[in-house]
Amino acid sequence: MAGRHFLHVPGPTNVPDRVLRAMHVPMEDHRSPVFPALTLPLFQRLKSLVRTETGEAFIFPSSGTGAWEAVLTNTLCAGDRVLSPRFGQFSHLWIDLAQRHGLDVVIQEEEWGIGASPQNIHDALAADRDHSIKAVMVVQNETATGVTSDIGAVRAAMDAAKHPALLFVDGVSSIASIDMRMDEWRVDGIVTGSQKGLMLPAGLGIAVMSRKAMEAMEAARTRDPLKRCYFDFLDMQKANATGYFPYTPSLPLLYGLREALDIIDEEGLDQVIARHRFLAEGVRRGVKQGWGLKLCAREPKWESDTVSAILVPEGVDGAAVIRRAFERYNLALGAGLSKVAGKLFRIGHLGDLNELMCLAALSGAEMAMRDVGIAVEPGSAVAVASEYYRSADKASSLKAAA
Template identity: 50%
Template sequence: MTAHSGRHFLQIPGPTNVPDRVLRAIAQPTIDHRGPDFAELTLDLLPRVRAVFGTSAPVIVYPSSGTGAWEAALVNTLSPGDHVLAFETGHFASLWREMAERLGLTVEFVPGDWRHGADPVVLAERLAADTGHRIAAVTVVHNETSTGVTSRIPEIRAALDTANHPALLLVDTISSLGSIDYRHEQWGVDVTVGCSQKGLMLPPGLGFNAISEKALAASRTARLPRSYWEWSTILDSNEQGFFPYTPATNLLYGLREALVMLEEEGLPAVFTRHDRFAAATRAAVRGWGLEVLCADEREYSSSLTAVLVGGAHDADKVRRIILDRFDMSLGTGLGKLSGRVFRIGHLGDLNDLTLAGTLAGVQMGLELAGVTIDPGGLQDALEVLRAE
């Protein structure tokens, strides 16, 4: 590897850059997680978390990855053999399906091309055919991190309501929470899964379940085995400001600081900022003469953009050149997209100049890799940034 000066550009779709304010908060001395200072921290923190999810209901916080929060959503609401309807929107939707099957659930996997989100029309057809209400839950990845495609959750909810179907709606917001407008309560979601290392601007290590009253009721009769993930014991402890296990104390310090930062900017402004960055990135991609993987403009992600390199070019070669020459990390193609795409993360703690530098590095890397592009792509992005 080449020696580099300056800071590393971490432009993957997560983990994202951790702001200095959050790093300083995490660096505080660890305190007694059974003492009054910790209870004060928790009782201040939990209401703040609800606002990011768009809910007034409880949000469970785990010391876990997003994968753990996936499992918690399933085991707290479902029983062995229950039928789950899932949509193949990308690599992570496929992994969630595999988890559900390993847990003993029966998954009906709606095939997809990894360029579109969950289809509300197809959902309506599947629900209409399910006259016996065998489907216990519908799982959707809101923002598929492997593809840069955002499913239209309000339309998914509308399909369930129109069919008058009782299935639970479980939604993964791992790469959209804190970056893309999301409304757990208003959109009628039963369990929302999130994690710490993307739009919340923290290191990995915290997983979240936002839950509805319907989901909480389902948890009382669900029969999948669970202990660590059990909602009820956590909710009981949270009432007094504690957890039934040793929590990730220092990450909770950081979470509180990150939430304060989001409050200071205001969530509408945060979402608008991410929308602008995404529009500028897509302008650059099109200006270069390349193709955005997401095929439906209604489903463009504001967290990341997946770029099809095309031809005989290897997207991973482009990434390697950019890392070596410009000290910038881009996301790799996952699963069936391996070698075909690279992913530009534009979420979390960044500004116009950070994005401009990122796109300049991508343009230079494409040229060095021998990919034929129009160098006007960067200027197209700058025009979008300058116009706002």
């Protein structure tokens, strides 16, 4: 198909040309004396990305799912209880992974369209008087529903319950796009992947662990630790200390990661977060004020700055919109997953993008909707969003994101 393909799923995201060029490298000896010059700074820079001074970063050749597995299997033991709210497909999958490893998951069912409930988490922990719950698992940004949970409020709830559980956060679709304050919120394990806010192909699973989590890892080894080999933090620690890995890393992705972090540093992390909020707000206004449609997120406080999940009218198959957008307009939109399959389509707005790219996504989605019989006014979403982008003060987005 002629022309550019417009990728507006919530991951993988567009890879900047600079990053593509940086990854175009010949293979080299990953045991050479100069290799640590590439790797050692990456561990430190990933810590800055989640605002931690004391955390420890790990980079696995995997997807974010591998990092999920690493966080749990290194810090917990067979039969340990963990608490996790389920409010979308990815919180469901993390719960499923925990159960497959033999963990006893206390599931808090929430409506798909809201995020984790700090109050429900508080109540469950307050009732756990013998502290049998060893960890709380929360997805910061649920891409299936376009919902963001308040991790700071979750930490406050845990503190109010005076509970010592570890706090693990899935930041796959939020890191480098939505604020994460690891030290301030005392998050014990953060998981992300390379293919979202980091603007890389899939293939790197990243975890950043607190000192408390690493102490839990040592304690778990004296009990009945969960089995692991490929994802063993101890193996990584030993090799990473001198800039190496216990097995062959993905060389192109490491070079790409360095370039992606350069891009983020040049813009400034606070500005990156503000840009995502600014662009997302234009999309949301276009959807609600222009098209007159609803988001899956039930209230503005839940709305994600990296993906908007747009409900289609009753009787319309959201998959038809996605298929038409792809086949006729060369536009990739995100599908509805699991409970919301066919009920919505998703516009991803994260990573390397600007106002015109968001307007293109709205325009293409609008044409696809009209083609399948959804009566929205031509040009309505683009008109609303473009006026917002023209008139809104980006500085206010920066202030709100800080």
